Amino acid sequence: xxxxxxxxxxxxxxxxxxxxxxxxxxxxxxxxxxxxxxxxxxxxxxxxxxxxxxxxxxxxxxxxxxxxxxxxxxxxxxxxxxxxxxxxxxxxxxxxxxxxxxxxxxxxxxxxxxxxxxxxxxxxxxxxxxxxxxxxxxxxxxxxxxxxxxxxxxxxxxxxxxxxxxxxxxxxxxxxxxxxxxxxxxxxxxxxxxxxxxxxxxxxxxxxxxxxxxxxxxxxxxxxxxxxxxxxxxxxxxxxxxxxxxxxxxxxxxxxxxxxxxxxxxxxxxxxxxxxxxxxxxxxxxxxxxxxxxxxxxxxxxxxxxxxxx
Amino acid sequence: xxxxxxxxxxxxxxxxxxxxxxxxxxxxxxxxxxxxxxxxxxxxxxxxxxxxxxxxxxxxxxxxxxxxxxxxxxxxxxxxxxxxxxxxxxxxxxxxxxxxxxxxxxxxxxxxxxxxxxxxxxxxxxxxxxxxxxxxxxxxxxxxxxxxxxxxxxxxxxxxxxxxxxxxxxxxxxxxxxxxxxxxxxxxxxxxxxxxxxxxxxxxxxxxxxxxxxxxxxxxxxxxxxxxxxxxxxxxxxxxxxxxxxxxxxxxxxxxxxxxxxxxxxxxxxxxxxxxxxxxxxxxxxxxxxxxxxxxxxxxxxxxxxxxxxxxxxxxxxxxxxxxxxxxxxxxxx
Amino acid sequence: xxxxxxxxxxxxxxxxxxxxxxxxxxxxxxxxxxxxxxxxxxxxxxxxxxxxxxxxxxxxxxxxxxxxxxxxxxxxxxxxxxxxxxxxxxxxxxxxxxxxxxxxxxxxxxxxxxxxxxxxxxxxxxxxxxxxxxxxxxxxxxxxxxxxxxxxxxxxxxxxxxxxxxxxxxxxxxxxxxxxxxxxxxxxxxxxxxxxxxxxxxxxxxxxxxxxxxxxxxxxxxxxxxxxxxxxxxxxxxxxxxxxxxxxxxxxxxxxxxxxxxxxxxxxxxxxxxxxxxxxxxxxxxxxxxxxxxxxxxxxxxxxxxxxxxxxxxxxxxxxxx
Numbered sequence: 031x032x033x034x035x036x037x038x039x040x041x042x043x044x045x046x047x048x049x050x051x052x053x054x055x056x057x058x059x060x061x062x063x064x065x066x067x068x069x070x071x072x073x074x075x076x077x078x079x080x081x082x083x084x085x086x087x088x089x090x091x092x093x094x095x096x097x098x099x100x101x102x103x104x105x106x107x108x109x110x111x112x113x114x115x116x117x118x119x120x121x122x123x124x125x126x127x128x129x130x131x132x133x134x135x136x137x138x139x140x141x142x143x144x145x146x147x148x149x150x151x152x153x154x155x156x157x158x159x160x161x162x163x164x165x166x167x168x169x170x171x172x173x174x175x176x177x178x179x180x181x182x183x184x185x186x187x188x189x190x191x192x193x194x195x196x197x198x199x200x201x202x203x204x205x206x207x208x209x210x211x212x213x214x215x216x217x218x219x220x221x222x223x224x225x226x227x228x229x230x231x232x233x234x235x236x237x238x239x240x241x242x243x244x245x246x247x248x249x250x251x252x253x254x255x256x257x258x259x260x261x262x263x264x265x266x267x268x269x270x271x272x273x274x275x276x277x278x279x280x281x282x283x284x285x286x287x288x289x290x291x292x293x294x295x296x297x298x299x300x301x302x303x304x305x306x307x308x309x310x311x312x313x314x315x316x317x318x319x320x321x322x323x324x325x326x327x328x329x330x331x332x333x334x335x336x337x338x339x340x
Numbered sequence: 341x342x343x344x345x346x347x348x349x350x351x352x353x354x355x356x357x358x359x360x361x362x363x364x365x366x367x368x369x370x371x372x373x374x375x376x377x378x379x380x381x382x383x384x385x386x387x388x389x390x391x392x393x394x395x396x397x398x399x400x401x402x403x404x405x406x407x408x409x410x411x412x413x414x415x416x417x418x419x420x421x422x423x424x425x426x427x428x429x430x431x432x433x434x435x436x437x438x439x440x441x442x443x444x445x446x447x448x449x450x451x452x453x454x455x456x457x458x459x460x461x462x463x464x465x466x467x468x469x470x471x472x473x474x475x476x477x478x479x480x481x482x483x484x485x486x487x488x489x490x491x492x493x494x495x496x497x498x499x500x501x502x503x504x505x506x507x508x509x510x511x512x513x514x515x516x517x518x519x520x521x522x523x524x525x526x527x528x529x530x531x532x533x534x535x536x537x538x539x540x541x542x543x544x545x546x547x548x549x550x551x552x553x554x555x556x557x558x559x560x561x562x563x564x565x566x567x568x569x570x571x572x573x574x575x576x577x578x579x580x581x582x583x584x585x586x587x588x589x590x591x592x593x594x595x596x597x598x599x600x601x602x603x604x605x606x607x608x609x610x611x612x613x614x615x616x617x618x619x620x621x622x623x624x625x626x627x628x629x630x631x632x633x634x635x636x637x638x639x640x641x642x643x644x645x646x647x648x649x650x651x652x653x654x655x656x657x658x659x660x661x662x663x664x665x666x667x668x669x670x671x672x673x674x
Numbered sequence: 675x676x677x678x679x680x681x682x683x684x685x686x687x688x689x690x691x692x693x694x695x696x697x698x699x700x701x702x703x704x705x706x707x708x709x710x711x712x713x714x715x716x717x718x719x720x721x722x723x724x725x726x727x728x729x730x731x732x733x734x735x736x737x738x739x740x741x742x743x744x745x746x747x748x749x750x751x752x753x754x755x756x757x758x759x760x761x762x763x764x765x766x767x768x769x770x771x772x773x774x775x776x777x778x779x780x781x782x783x784x785x786x787x788x789x790x791x792x793x794x795x796x797x798x799x800x801x802x803x804x805x806x807x808x809x810x811x812x813x814x815x816x817x818x819x820x821x822x823x824x825x826x827x828x829x830x831x832x833x834x835x836x837x838x839x840x841x842x843x844x845x846x847x848x849x850x851x852x853x854x855x856x857x858x859x860x861x862x863x864x865x866x867x868x869x870x871x872x873x874x875x876x877x878x879x880x881x882x883x884x885x886x887x888x889x890x891x892x893x894x895x896x897x898x899x900x901x902x903x904x905x906x907x908x909x910x911x912x913x914x915x916x917x918x919x920x921x922x923x924x925x926x927x928x929x930x931x932x933x934x935x936x937x938x939x940x941x942x943x944x945x946x947x948x949x950x951x952x953x954x955x956x957x958x959x960x961x962x963x964x965x966x967x968x969x970x971x972x973x974x975x976x977x978x979x980x981x982x983x984x985x986x987x988x989x990x991x992x993x994x995x996x
Contacts, residue, residue, distance in 0.1 A: 303834045
């Protein structure tokens with residue numbers, strides 16, 4: 031027992047650092063959270079430096095002529111080549127920016143919709159709340175993945191012959207928008223709950239009493255305090271959106287012009303028996319990315335709500 | 341005097357996590373005779389609740405009992421095997437918890453969760469067990485016990501729930517009831533009813549009781565003897581009358597002075613204001629050296645931080661640990 | 675009385691849901707034009723006459739809203755129409771392919787629930803131990819390993835390398851041609867069920883363990899201990915009973931997730947279920963099948979959530995239906 035310290039000095043409460051710094055400090059001590067952050071950072075770095083990291087051009091099929099298609103890993107092609115003669119390592123590296131674009135893009139859209147709807151419904155209450163919550167409930171019960179699949183397919187046919195056809199990566203854009211448009215209900219639910227909780231806390235009450243404008247109360251007092259919880263759901267959502275894109279591409283409804291892990295799996299799944307590396311590599315990339323975001327979300331929720339879980 | 345029913349000596353409970361070590365209960369002694377009520381008094385965080393859980397050997401992890409002896413009806417409870425201890429819980433020694441709203445399982449009917457306990461301890465069938473439960477519900481003053489058996493906790497009021505909890509503690513005619521702040525979470529009017537109920541039941545059933553509370557008013561009504569705790573240690577133990585008439589330990593005195601009294605006027609304009617104990621309970625990871633009360637004690641001298649006061653009898657049945665009152669002491673390790 | 679009213683309200687919600695989902699899909703399908711003509715464009719032996727005949731048969735010459743109302747009217751009589759590409763009644767197809775889907779999904783959910791109860795109970799009892807840490811890490815990894823990737827691994831190891839289980843289909847070709855065999859069907863189920871069970875178990879274990887840890891901290895558990903009840907009864911009779919409620923409600927959501935991602939998991943195993951059928955149907959623009967299947971899956975989801983809600987009410991007396 032430490033008896034050398036004067037007792038009185040211990041009584042004073044230390045100055046409390048802000049939510050973010052406190053959260054970061056706790057996250058740094060959280061093993062799962064840091065593992066997740068490391069994995070996510072890895073994917074981000076690969077995505078940023080993909081031209082430097084990739085040994086070949088992702089569209090280079092010349093291995094077909096020399097090295098051979100579906101060839102096992104070797105020094106010149108460290109993950110082997112796939113059925114179409116692409117260097118798998120290069121495809122994997124170039125798949126990272128695609129995956130992140132999908133994840134972040136979809137969640138940007140979802141957050142915008144979700145925070146707006148959830149915020150209005152949590153702060154305004156009453157009939158607006160009732161209506162909006164029924165609406166989110168509706169979205170929660172429809173088999174979202176099936177609807178997205180058919181919309182992607184049908185939209186791909188509808189645009190044939192229109193000016194939209196010339197938009198680059200139109201198919202990928204469609205997938206991102208759909209994932210965003212169908213991905214907001216969890217964010218809305220959480221935002222609503224947080225706004226409901228925060229709306230009746232003293233500092234918001236105080237802001238209202240001194241006559242702060244409603245917009246200021248919402249944007250400067252409530253929203254910043256709801257953000258930590260929202261970020262946890264968004265981090266989970268990024269992982270889920272990346273996984274959804276991978277599954278859509280695996281089923282053959284992906285963007286033929288984009289380099290994506292799901293598509294790599296789609297092209298090479300038939301040759302799983304003879305060239306397992308061509309399926310395992312993209313599978314591992316998807317797993318690592320999804321795992322990274324899930325662990326990060328787990329760590330963040332521990333860091334921001336230390337009481338909630340031990 | 342015959343041997344007491346419960347005799348706790350030097351009980352210590354320690355919580356150890358990789359980063360720190362805390363002793364919420366540090367060498368505590370107290371005793372309860374048969375049919376007697378002991379009031380265990382102190383601020384929240386002084387180790388009262390932990391001591392009572394320690395008696396049942398139910399200290400939550402990562403805490404554990406690290407020393408002492410719990411003599412109960414001539415046995416040392418710390419020497420019993422876990423099954424022997426389990427057979428004793430609820431049968432010989434039963435507990436009433438602080439918050440009746442949380443201490444009943446919300447998913448089971450009253451009849452089912454109380455009946456289960458009787459059935460287990462007394463090896464009774466379901467019907468017999470429920471009949472016993474109904475008897476006890478009647479005894480604790482619940483009207484129409486037969487109907488209550490089929491109700492769920494959320495269908496009862498707070499006072500009613502606490503009555504059910506008391507009935508649960510009495511199911512198997514225990515020798516000792518541990519009541520942990522039994523009225524703290526109740527409305528003031530209900531508090532009085534519950535206290536009266538506890539007292540009358542104790543008389544009728546010849547049960548001893550350990551009443552854990554922070555409320556001097558409650559012990560004044562209920563207790564035969566009082567033990568005052570501060571930061572995991574015992575300050576003073578004496579008859580209730582002595583504690584209220586002639587308290588010795590500075591903490592006891594301060595505690596009594598901080599109770600508002602109807603016969604005095606407390607007003608900011610006048611000279612007399614309600615005295616408070618300055619400072620706050622120490623951080624238990626780094627408790628003060630020597631007497632733990634000395635940083636807040638009005639009578640503290642330099643010596644108080646250098647020696648550990650020992651519980652010393654000053655009169656028959658009156659024990660104090662304060663060097664200013666002549667208690668023995670040992671120097672603290674530097 | 676209360677419960678009937680509740681069920682009735684839920685069913686009304688289901689009807690609204692089904693009309694909504696089917697309308698979206700119907701008008702999207704129709705935005706692409708005449709699906710028969712589009713299909714015929716890829717079929718060299720389709721004649722103009724047969725296209726015209728099929729167009730008339732499917733009322734494709736009528737306005738879209740009229741056809742939608744007609745479709746709804748037929749749906750009300752449980753007539754899903756007939757498939758464009760398979761030339762079979764959609765209702766019959768859904769029954770056959772749906773059976774194959776449920777055949778792997780339901781065992782996977784039930785097995786996972788049992789396993790999760792077992793694992794989470796043990797882990798929460800030894801909270802903070804190495805065993806607990808191992809279980810939690812595995813579950814966290816398992817929850818992040820998408821079921822279809824697990825399927826790819828299982829096929830590679832158990833079908834291709836070890837050669838124990840078949841890699842595709844619900845029956846062997848020989849069985850399909852000669853005779854039906856229960857053993858053969860079960861043999862084909864092993865890997866797909868294992869794939870789904872692994873993911874479900876990981877998810878449910880994480881949830882149940884978190885709830886158990888939370889419940890074990892409650893006063894009523896301490897009170898039960900203080901009453902001298904045996905540990906086994908405290909864990910199963912008190913703690914698990916309280917901890918499992920959120921898990922049961924989650925089962926409905928999990929089932930929905932599994933049905934919605936069935937196209938992926940069934941593609942991995944070439945499993946002749948609803949998911950596989952759906953992929954074929956949207957590739958072939960077989961709109962009666964697309965719509966019929968969307969409706970059936972939405973209905974299954976509503977029924978699953980309804981079932982979990984009723985279970986909730988039966989277990990938790992505090993929940994009132996209103």
